[in-house]
Amino acid sequence: MTGHDFTLAGARLTARASGALWWQDETLLVVADLHLGKAGRMARQGGALLPPYDSDETLARLSAEIDILAPRCVICLGDSFDDDEASRALPAPAARRLSALMAGRRWI
Numbered sequence: 001m002t003g004h005d006f007t008l009a010g011a012r013l014t015a016r017a018s019g020a021l022w023w024q025d026e027t028l029l030v031v032a033d034l035h036l037g038k039a040g041r042m043a044r045q046g047g048a049l050l051p052p053y054d055s056d057e058t059l060a061r062l063s064a065e066i067d068i069l070a071p072r073c074v075i076c077l078g079d080s081f082d083d084d085e086a087s088r089a090l091p092a093p094a095a096r097r098l099s100a101l102m103a104g105r106r107w108i
């Protein structure tokens with residue numbers, strides 16, 4: 001299953017199996033709650049240790065959606081980074097990957 005199509009206020013939308021929302025007519029992808037850097041935040045706070053590649057997996061899933069759908073615009077509704085420190089501490093490879101995903105499209 002790739003998603004569930006539905007209509008909202010006259011717009012045909014697809015709730016993707018990935019959790020993203022796709023508006024094909026506008027070539028617009030909506031995502032939320034990426035929580036990049038969650039493992040790092042949990043480690044800093046002494047919580048459960050998570051594998052340190054959570055951001056890579058999240059970016060891989062986002063990249064797959066972007067590769068398939070080729071959106072002109074991506075809207076991130078919130079919680080893109082797990083906390084303020086995570087936004088500053090994103091490893092360089094992940095930052096480059098995110099920049100590459102953003103290139104050539106509107107990113108809100």
